Amino acid sequence: MAYDIAVIGGGPAGLSAAVQARQRNKSVVVISGDDRDGPIYKTERIDNYLGLPQIRGPELLERFRKHADSMGVERKTGRALNIMQMNGAFYISIGSDMAQAGAVVLAPGVARGVKYPGEAEHLGAGVSYCATCDGMLYRGRDVVVVGRSSEAPEEANFLQEIGCRVTYVAPREPEGLHGGIPFVKGVRIEVLGEKAVTGVRADGRELSCAGVFILRAAIAPTDLLPGLALRDGYVAVDRDMAASIPGVFAAGDCTGLPLQISKAVGEGLVAGHRAAEYLDKHK
Structure with a gap:
């Protein structure tokens, strides 16, 4: 199925980007695995998210998801395996399924663990x-x-x-x-x-x-999209959260420190906004 924007990752950065893009009337799909694999779900108490002190991680994530659902954000459960760019569109493999989008926001978090010997x-x-x-x-x-x-x-x-x-x-x-x-x-x-x-x-x-x-639980962004530029091991982005490949934006932990929810939500907002603008300019 074809969407305006595909968001890779269903955490704070990805859902923030999706909500922002929906506010600009773009069709959005969020592609992510099981929420239980994410660091927020495993966090018993969050004390530093503005206005919601001492909230449990699963509760905060559920609030984010309900907000995205109320905006009409679609969701595909599964791991994005690779992203191919062809004729001005991006094709994302999700298991044996495929999604198409005009722009991509990478928000997969940090791929924890290096490759095994021989992998x-x-x-x-x-x-x-x-x-x-x-x-x-x-x-x-x-x-x-x-x-x-x-x-x-x-x-x-x-x-x-x-x-x-x-x-x-x-x-x-x-x-x-x-x-x-x-x-x-x-x-x-x-x-x-x-x-x-x-x-x-x-x-x-x-x-x-x-x-x-x-x-x-997650695949490194450079495994998803070969040719993506890195900076200090993280996805290199500018102030518009644009990555090195036109039409690709990134937000959250994958862009670097600090690995905090507030940063992820803010970067997701910018990435979703700029991805929508990118589509408007390239119609």
């Missing part, structure tokens, strides 16, 4: 970030799911249902994993193989497999 080298040769996209390639074969998001057990279950032989690796055993899927505790992960994946090493234990699904 980047085997991308497309056994490493995948999406079970519903690539699962059928491994039907009847051994796969490892490295679970680092709340949705990972559901995706592991899906892989089992389509006929993959699944092993689930994570720091702790998750809830909701189907019976018959073995769990292996693992923090230190390494992807093995020369040209293609042949296995995974989890805390020193080797698990043979043809494919590994690494399911994190």
